Amino acid sequence: MRSMMKASVAALAMAVASQSFAESHALSGDLKIFLDTSNPAPRATMEAMIADFAEMHPDLNIETTVIDREAYKTQIRNFLTADSPDVATWYAANRMKPYVDAGLFEDVSDLWMEPEIAENLASTKGAMTIDGKQWGVPYTYYQWGIYYRKDIYEELGLSEPSNWDEMKSNCQAIVDSGRACYTIGTKFLWTAGGWFDYLNLRTNGFDHHMSLAAGEIKWTDDSVRQTFANWRELIDMGAFVENHQNYSWQEALPFMVNGDAAAYLMGNFAVAPLREAGLTDDQLDFYQFPVINPDVALAEDAPTDTFHIPANASNKEAAREFLRYVVSADVQTEINNGSNLGQLPVNAAASVDDDKFLNQGFEMLSSNSPGGVAQFFDRDYPAEMAAEAMQGLQEFMVFPDNLDDILARLDKVQERVYK
Numbered sequence: 001m002r003s004m005m006k007a008s009v010a011a012l013a014m015a016v017a018s019q020s021f022a023e024s025h026a027l028s029g030d031l032k033i034f035l036d037t038s039n040p041a042p043r044a045t046m047e048a049m050i051a052d053f054a055e056m057h058p059d060l061n062i063e064t065t066v067i068d069r070e071a072y073k074t075q076i077r078n079f080l081t082a083d084s085p086d087v088a089t090w091y092a093a094n095r096m097k098p099y100v101d102a103g104l105f106e107d108v109s110d111l112w113m114e115p116e117i118a119e120n121l122a123s124t125k126g127a128m129t130i131d132g133k134q135w136g137v138p139y140t141y142y143q144w145g146i147y148y149r150k151d152i153y154e155e156l157g158l159s160e161p162s163n164w165d166e167m168k169s170n171c172q173a174i175v176d177s178g179r180a181c182y183t184i185g186t187k188f189l190w191t192a193g194g195w196f197d198y199l200n201l202r203t204n205g206f207d208h209h210m211s212l213a214a215g216e217i218k219w220t221d222d223s224v225r226q227t228f229a230n231w232r233e234l235i236d237m238g239a240f241v242e243n244h245q246n247y248s249w250q251e252a253l254p255f256m257v258n259g260d261a262a263a264y265l266m267g268n269f270a271v272a273p274l275r276e277a278g279l280t281d282d283q284l285d286f287y288q289f290p291v292i293n294p295d296v297a298l299a300e301d302a303p304t305d306t307f308h309i310p311a312n313a314s315n316k317e318a319a320r321e322f323l324r325y326v327v328s329a330d331v332q333t334e335i336n337n338g339s340n341l342g343q344l345p346v347n348a349a350a351s352v353d354d355d356k357f358l359n360q361g362f363e364m365l366s367s368n369s370p371g372g373v374a375q376f377f378d379r380d381y382p383a384e385m386a387a388e389a390m391q392g393l394q395e396f397m398v399f400p401d402n403l404d405d406i407l408a409r410l411d412k413v414q415e416r417v418y419k
Helices: 009-017 019-023 040-056 069-081 097-101 115-120 150-155 164-176 190-204 206-213 222-236 253-257 268-276 316-327 329-335 356-367 383-398 400-417
Strands: 029-035 060-066 087-091 137-141 144-149 180-182 261-267 284-287 304-308
Touching (some): 040 316, 069 087, 144 150, 150 284, 190 261, 268 284, 268 356, 284 356
Antiparallel strands (some): 087 304, 144 261, 144 284
């Protein structure tokens, strides 16, 4: 369907600024765009953005198809193989790998050589890279990190930790005060994946982390055991709330709201329910997961949504121009603001809404994460490996003495999955 939504004032200004550029890159023919942004706010944001692009290119006929997100996941391989669109939404890293390996996504490394993209999207390049080439562009992401009760830290005379020793020292003081250092709910497993991601990224670095996800490093390797040894230090001191395996991530929020736990390693989506539960921004703050191994650069979890050009696209020239447009600073500012996606722009030259946590996340991901951006455990690993491994991670948190059996079991799963 052709979007007829009226462009916003900001988007019109953006279009005017780009008019001379557009005129020198006249596009024509049909451009078919498939979207999985079926929820109302993301859908409206994408349709308005596409309408603005259409105004810049009046000789281009744009056809937009919106598919329910869950249905999209089951249909993507079929439409990439058969009646392919020219542009399609998807996800970064391992989630795009099956389609790269099958030759269904276009190599867009040429776009990543252009200064605007190379300089301003540098933090996300690793997430878009397979076999040394780039296979799409990101359009939005959000930060993970440690959200904490600033008032509790102040009560105990603590400050944000910058390294592992300070993190453990803070934790001991919190435990001594009768609280847990961290709330967590592992009933649905993926939250344990977040802790493994950060501990491994800080212990062994981004390249190691992605090699493990690719099946190139054994779970029983000494490097991975060191990650679990670090994790066990926290477990043994009572850092986590008890019986966390019985709680979802939402059910673990009251521990922090009520002051029974001092912090939560979580994505930025936790901020809204924490505010709704009554915590003020004076009580709530955020810090980047601290350094464990000073020899590895800081990398972050930042799940990233992406646009790709299918290999069978008919209008690749217009598709490339659309990808350039999507990642430009002005468009990134517009689509990610609070009234639209409410997340973080991937372009480091973009602006962020005046929100305390979005600004902290943008600064962290744009300037303070030279080690790369991971996509989160169950996006970076193949589905079967992720499911088995997250079960093992939860088991380790409850029964840390089972580590040898867990790692041996995951080695066997790895051999089967990556065969």
